[in-house]
Amino acid sequence: MDNKLKTMEKIIALCKGRGFIFSGSEIYGGLANTWDYGPLGVELKNNVKRAWWKKFVQENPYNVGLDAAILMNPQTWVASGH
Numbered sequence: 001m002d003n004k005l006k007t008m009e010k011i012i013a014l015c016k017g018r019g020f021i022f023s024g025s026e027i028y029g030g031l032a033n034t035w036d037y038g039p040l041g042v043e044l045k046n047n048v049k050r051a052w053w054k055k056f057v058q059e060n061p062y063n064v065g066l067d068a069a070i071l072m073n074p075q076t077w078v079a080s081g082h
Contacts, residue, residue, distance in 0.1 A: 020044060 015021045020041035024034030037045055057065050 015041070 012021070016023075018040060019038035022036045022038060024031040024036055026036075053065070057063050
């Protein structure tokens with residue numbers, strides 16, 4: 001596991017150095033497990049999102065797109081079994 005952690009740290013350092021990502025609220029000490037996207041990160045994220053949407057929504061006749069809120073009335077979560 002130690003080797004995987006070192007690899008992940010190297011990937012993060014590379015991405016930060018190249019302007020893909022930055023720790024969320026980094027100038028204020030950071031916020032654990034949150035990331036902000038730099039210019040290249042935004043482009044990469046949008047490309048992945050477009051490719052995913054095309055493959056799983058546009059090319060599949062049984063799927064449709066939906067953009068819904070994550071924040072919901074707690075009764076919604078109870079009713080869905082969460």
